[in-house]
Amino acid sequence: MSGIAEKLKSPSKFRVSYIIVLFFCNIAFVQIPAYVCLVFLFFWGVYLVYLKIQRERCFDRLRFGFWILAFLAINLLTMLLNLSMGLIYNIIMLLHISICFFIFYGIHTEKKLNTKAELYKVCKFIIYATTVLGAIGFALMMWKVKFEWMWIKFIIYENRYTGVYINPNILGFISVVSIVCCHLVMKPDFLIQAKRTRISRIWIAICLCVDLFSLLLCDSNASFALFICYVIFTLIFIYFSSSARMEKKQFLMKSLAVLFAAVYVISTAFMVRAICQKGFSQLVSPQSVDSQAVANINEITGGEAITFSHINKNIDSGRLKLIKESFKLFELSPIFGISNGNIVEYSQKYLDGTLSLSYHNNDIHNGYLTIIVSTGIIGFLIFAIWGLKFGKHIVFNLFKRQNAGSQDILPCLFAFCCGYLVYSLFEKALLYDVSFMVIWFWYMLGMTSVYLNKYEPLATAHYMLRKHRIPKHLI
Secondary structure, eight states, X not given: OHHHHHHXXXXXXXXXXXXXXXXXXXXXXXXXXXXXXXXXXXXXXXHHHHIIIIISXXXXXXXXXXXXXXXXXXXXXXXXXXXXXXXXXXXXXXXXXXXXXXXXXXXXXXXXXOHHHHHHHHHHHHHHHHHHHHHHHHHHHHTXXXXXXXXXXXXXXXXXXXXXXXXXXXXXXXXXXXXXXXHHHTOHHHHHHHTOOXXXXXXXXXXXXXXXXXXXXXXXXXXXXXXXXXXXXXXXHHHHOOSSOOOHHHHHHHHHHHHHHHHHHHHHHHHHHHHHHHHHHXXXXXXXXXXXXXXXXXXXXXXXXXXXXXXXXXXXXXXXXXXXXXXXXXXXXTTTOOOGGGXXXXXXXXXXXXXXXXXXXXXOSOHHHHHXXXXXXXXXXXXXXXHHHHHHHHHHHHHHHOOXXXXXXXXXXXXXXXXXXXXXTTSSOSSSXXXXXXXXXXXXXXXXXXXXXXXXXXXXXXXXXXTEEEEGGGO
């Protein structure tokens, strides 16, 4: 029993379990049992937050913890100012945010933890899981298998490839995550620090092929933007990382080079996606298969050819309407916000109910707008200050302490986090959602924060506030 009790006190075991269960929450058929497991894991996470704050005093070691505490306080205040039917949901979101901040972002507060070994374990799971699931998805597509039940529709969903996942956008995001994981485990320094052996290059190659084709065929524009941004920010690091002082002319030339490289990457990526979609469309078209396959395809698509592109050609996919209503919600309480759990209720009560669709829940498909509507100007500014402070320190250490040939994973973590900030402009993916997307971002952010302890040991200097000593790293 003592061994079980010790495991229950391990944030590392919780993080690995939480990520894996959230991953399976996106898989058809296993989604419901995964959500049942998630309920128990959620309470485990809340218990660990209590232990870390009360017993381990992790707040004293939490980077920029003052702003985190202030943001949590604003969420609590906003919730109390807007008591409604969404109270329970608001409480759950407050606890979820605490888990994100203290368990995932707060990895750097844990002593004697090999964070690289933990990350390797998670990456290994994702690489193997996405490869197997991806192979199953492509096999089912080639065999013209169709299944529809309630929200589960595979292998083709609204003319887009969705594999065995519940949504093509989810497939796109997980494919990008898997590609990033492949990049991480190919870094020699990471393997040395994790004290683990290299994954087979053949398996890595298969995984990359499966994930790249999945990303191209699911036609998820937000996930595609995330992948492109990851490549571009990696190029930015390669071009500008240097310990030597850069002259203005050199800086200008490198900036132009990065700009041209970014244009080339974007144009090439979209061209490859178009070619891939057209090629697979021909591959599964009725002209190239027997009569029974034709019947199966017609059943799947309603007699129309599969093009692996959005049926809805509206470039904003309905998000513009959500954004307009979010501004109206913001006007209801611009200072403190309306609290996240009230977004749907207030949309129905005071406005035209655009956000009442169950698909959107309490999110506006824009992480930043969701925060400003939920917590108002004050909450958004506090969150922005925390983010800018954290980003400033990471960027400084990244570009000054690592070179273009770095075999460490910090450049990869930096590129993914930057790309995710762009991704959050189009998806409900920044904070107010208990999902694999959100937790993965905070996990990457936590792994990035570990490098601050490496490059910037906890400050011994203090600020004085009414005779109280406040460590500088908290602010």
